[in-house]
Amino acid sequence: MKVIKARVKDVPKMKSLIEYHAKKNKMLARSLSYLYENLRDYFVAFDGDEIVGCVSLHISWEDLAEVKSLAVAPERLGKGVGRELLKAAIEEATDLGIQQLFTLTLEPEYFIKHGFTVIHRDNLPMKVWGECIHCPKYPECDETALTYDIGQTKLNLS
Numbered sequence: 784m785k786v787i788k789a790r791v792k793d794v795p796k797m798k799s800l801i802e803y804h805a806k807k808n809k810m811l812a813r814s815l816s817y818l819y820e821n822l823r824d825y826f827v828a829f830d831g832d833e834i835v836g837c838v839s840l841h842i843s844w845e846d847l848a849e850v851k852s853l854a855v856a857p858e859r860l861g862k863g864v865g866r867e868l869l870k871a872a873i874e875e876a877t878d879l880g881i882q883q884l885f886t887l888t889l890e891p892e893y894f895i896k897h898g899f900t901v902i903h904r905d906n907l908p909m910k911v912w913g914e915c916i917h918c919p920k921y922p923e924c925d926e927t928a929l930t931y932d933i934g935q936t937k938l939n940l941s
């Protein structure tokens with residue numbers, strides 16, 4: 784398996800992966816327009832010629848970035864694809880000089896397992912809420928906020 788930056792031709796498969804989990808209420812759906820506009824945030828995992836997962840790293844501020852849209856193909860769950868994608872996002876954030884990551888998720892246990900810490904949503908800067916008004920669930924958010932300190936937390940991704 785290899786994890787690389789996403790390309791435009793990967794978008795339809797990324798959309799269908801995200802849609803699969805969104806329909807199960809595990810994550811937010813993303814439109815084609817959103818995916819093309821934010822394509823440079825995305826990594827995809829390939830097994831041979833097949834896309835088996837994706838993740839996005841979206842920079843919010845000088846020291847903060849969000850991990851979004853982590854999705855693994857249903858037939859590849861539990862085989863380390865999510866771990867490799869998360870690792871790629873953390874490595875890119877480290878290279879960019881980002882100090883802290885955050886995520887909003889319905890699967891907090893997965894992120895806790897990988898070194899993230901649950902925080903109260905109110906502790907996130909106002910700036911990160913800009914997208915929320917476009918969320919179909921707004922204002923009834925049921926996601927858990929977690930952070931990951933790149934400078935301080937040891938990577939738990941072996």
Ligand SMILES: CC(C)(COP(=O)(O)OP(=O)(O)OC[C@H]1O[C@@H](n2cnc3c(N)ncnc32)[C@H](O)[C@@H]1OP(=O)(O)O)[C@@H](O)C(=O)NCCC(=O)NCCS
Nearest residue numbers: 804809853854855860861862863864865866888890892893
């Ligand atoms: C959450 C998700 C990304 C995990 O990906 P995955 O490739 O199946 O997970 P991995 O194989 O990398 O798992 C790594 C470890 O986490 C554990 N794990 C997997 N899913 C987990 C979950 N939902 N909660 C807690 N731990 C989990 C695995 O058992 C494994 O543990 P181990 O190292 O002790 O064996 C995947 O289940 C998924 O796509 N879910 C739907 C979308 C979603 O919820 N995305 C996250 C929020 S946007």
